[in-house]
Amino acid sequence: MRIAPTPSVPISRRHHQLTIVALILGLVLASLAAVPPSHADDHDAGIWVVNQVKVPLGERLALHGMVQNRWSDEVESYERTLFRPWLSYSWKDKGHIAVGYDLHEFEQPDRWEQRAWQRFAVQHPLGHFKLLGHLWLEERFFQNTNDVAVRARFSAGAAVDIDSETSFVVRNEIMFDLNGTSRIRNAGLGENQIVATLSRKLPGNLVFEIGYLQQYLDRRGNRDLFNHFVTTGFRWRAPQIADWL
Numbered sequence: 001m002r003i004a005p006t007p008s009v010p011i012s013r014r015h016h017q018l019t020i021v022a023l024i025l026g027l028v029l030a031s032l033a034a035v036p037p038s039h040a041d042d043h044d045a046g047i048w049v050v051n052q053v054k055v056p057l058g059e060r061l062a063l064h065g066m067v068q069n070r071w072s073d074e075v076e077s078y079e080r081t082l083f084r085p086w087l088s089y090s091w092k093d094k095g096h097i098a099v100g101y102d103l104h105e106f107e108q109p110d111r112w113e114q115r116a117w118q119r120f121a122v123q124h125p126l127g128h129f130k131l132l133g134h135l136w137l138e139e140r141f142f143q144n145t146n147d148v149a150v151r152a153r154f155s156a157g158a159a160v161d162i163d164s165e166t167s168f169v170v171r172n173e174i175m176f177d178l179n180g181t182s183r184i185r186n187a188g189l190g191e192n193q194i195v196a197t198l199s200r201k202l203p204g205n206l207v208f209e210i211g212y213l214q215q216y217l218d219r220r221g222n223r224d225l226f227n228h229f230v231t232t233g234f235r236w237r238a239p240q241i242a243d244w245l
Helices: 013-034
Strands: 040-056 061-072 077-091 095-106 111-126 129-142 148-161 166-177 188-202 206-217 224-237
Touching: 061 224, 188 224
Parallel strands: 040 224
Antiparallel strands: 040 061, 061 077, 077 095, 095 111, 111 129, 129 148, 148 166, 166 188, 188 206, 206 224
16 A cells, blocks of 8 residues: 655744744854953943934935944943944845945043945845845044044844844944054954844834844953943934925
């Protein structure tokens, strides 16, 4: 007697998505565990509030703005305000190029830093899963000095749609100082950030985000630092300027 083969049980789409999220979280935890704790001090915890707006100027061109507020010392001290306008040109589902400007206004001590930057970002969609990567080049200008510090930033990560309204992103970004200045002791590894963010779409083209950021600072000669932050804020996609006119 011939026995019919037992049909395989298909894995549900939601189960597949949760598996990917669990895998990404595992990679994050492995990254955290891989850094020897004896090489750095746990220094600080705080919160970053990040609010962004995107104004389309056409199908591919867009104007962006961001205001970021940072609290440190266990959220007891206000550290800085960051203003970031930028312009981007994108290719759907492929990536974008962008140029922008940063103004960092520090509270303690009262000083500022300005940055000009250029970014090339790519993405590779795989259904509800997306691989991400970008390369930044920053030119940093400090108060009371004519030095220009150049820094390269490399980031790799992944995004997954948990459902039609919710997504999860994890990425690792490493930053290299390319020259030494009066403010930057010498060239080399400067900073590493591991970020995990959960996003939820809201009515009115608004997105709410909340996540965790671990910041590792290589101080080259002094004890290195680990900082831990909660990140939260909103992103809003405004109508095209032509719709307002």
